[in-house]
Amino acid sequence: MIIQKIREELKSNIDKEYKESVKKFFKEAITHYGVRTPVVIKISGKYFSSIKEKSKKEIYGLCEELLESGMMEERGIAFDWAFRLKNSYSPSDFRLFESWLKKYVTNWGACDHLCLPLGIFISLYPKFILKVKNWTTARNRWVRRASAVSMIYSVRKKKYLDDVLDIADSLLQDKDDMVQKGYGWLLKEASNVYPQEIFRYVMEHKKEMPRTALRYAIEKMPPDRKKKAMARE
Numbered sequence: 001m002i003i004q005k006i007r008e009e010l011k012s013n014i015d016k017e018y019k020e021s022v023k024k025f026f027k028e029a030i031t032h033y034g035v036r037t038p039v040v041i042k043i044s045g046k047y048f049s050s051i052k053e054k055s056k057k058e059i060y061g062l063c064e065e066l067l068e069s070g071m072m073e074e075r076g077i078a079f080d081w082a083f084r085l086k087n088s089y090s091p092s093d094f095r096l097f098e099s100w101l102k103k104y105v106t107n108w109g110a111c112d113h114l115c116l117p118l119g120i121f122i123s124l125y126p127k128f129i130l131k132v133k134n135w136t137t138a139r140n141r142w143v144r145r146a147s148a149v150s151m152i153y154s155v156r157k158k159k160y161l162d163d164v165l166d167i168a169d170s171l172l173q174d175k176d177d178m179v180q181k182g183y184g185w186l187l188k189e190a191s192n193v194y195p196q197e198i199f200r201y202v203m204e205h206k207k208e209m210p211r212t213a214l215r216y217a218i219e220k221m222p223p224d225r226k227k228k229a230m231a232r233e
Contacts, residue, residue: 002047002050002051002062003062003065003066005047006043006047006066006074006077007069007074009043010033010035010040010043010071010073010074011033013033013035013036013039013043014033014034014035015034015035015036016034018034018035018036019032019033019034020034022034025109026107026108026109027107028106028107030072030107031070031071031072032071032072032073033071033072033073035073037076040073040076040077041076041080043077044076044077044080044081045080047077048080048081048084052084056085056088059081059085060082060085060096062078062081063078063079063081063082064078066078067100067103067104072109072110075104075110075113076113078100079100079110079113079114079116079117080113082097082114082117083116083117083120085117086117086120086121089120089121089124089125091125091127091128093121094121094125094128094131097114097117097118097121098131100114101114101118101142101143101146102140102143105142105143105146106142107142108142108145108178108181108182110142111142111145111146111149111182112149114146115146115149115150115152115153116153118146118150119149119150119151119152119153119154120153122150122151122153122154123153123154123157123159126154126159126160126163129151129160129163132146132147132150132151132167133147133163133166133167133170135147136167136170136171137170141176141178141179142178144171144174144176144179144182145176145178145179145181145182146182147167147170147171148167148168148171148179148182148183148185148186149182149185149186151163151164151167151186152185152186152189155186155189155190155193155194156189156192156193158193158194161190161194161197164186164187164190165197165201167183167186168183168186168187168201168205171183172205172208172209172213173208173209173210174210177210177212180210180212180213180216181212181213181216183213184212184213184214184215184216184217185216187201187202187213187216187217188216188217188218188219188220191217191218191220191221192220195221198217199221199225199229202214202217202218202229203228203229206229214229214230215230217229218230
């Protein structure tokens with residue numbers, strides 16, 4: 001019944017203008033109601049409060065039901081609920097999160113949304129970083145992007161820099177622009193807390209790094225460092 005109530009509430013909050021405009025943010029076709037993100041988050045919180053006493057397994061089951069619909073907003077609620085369960089994560093959750101990544105993520109928005117709970121999980125259980133590194137060679141572009149984006153939470157907390165750089169090494173010459181933007185973003189976030197190390201990394205690899213990734217990586221650097229990084233030698 002709760003899934004049906006969520007769907008009814010989403011349908012009652014459709015914004016036709018937004019429904020058309022949001023399509024321009026994705027190259028891929030999307031299936032969506034057309035509900036603005038703040039409204040979706042509000043609905044998500046409202047219904048989570050009514051299920052939070054259920055077991056984690058039951059809540060994950062509801063998430064799966066939402067994900068199977070293929071609707072962008074329902075997927076957003078599922079990933080938001082997974083995030084809200086962060087205080088009860090356990091090692092067995094990795095297999096589930098990985099399956100969601102491979103089965104239900106079909107665009108950059110979904111990838112980055114799932115990478116929040118996934119990133120928290122990795123920060124808590126770093127033994128799974130090796131598995132995340134294996135994603136860098138996946139055929140699925142979103143899995144490769146997730147190998148980078150899922151590490152952002154940790155690097156913001158000054159964790160696992162060596163692993164972050166290993167992942168950047170593996171993705172360095174990836175041909176996919178979404179993957180390039182993903183690891184460029186990771187390096188940008190890392191530069192906020194490891195400015196010297198990331199500048200050094202960028203200068204060592206800028207000849208090999210696609211310009212898309214390079215621009216993302218240096219976005220927060222001081223102007224003089226940006227100029228050095230972008231200079232063609």
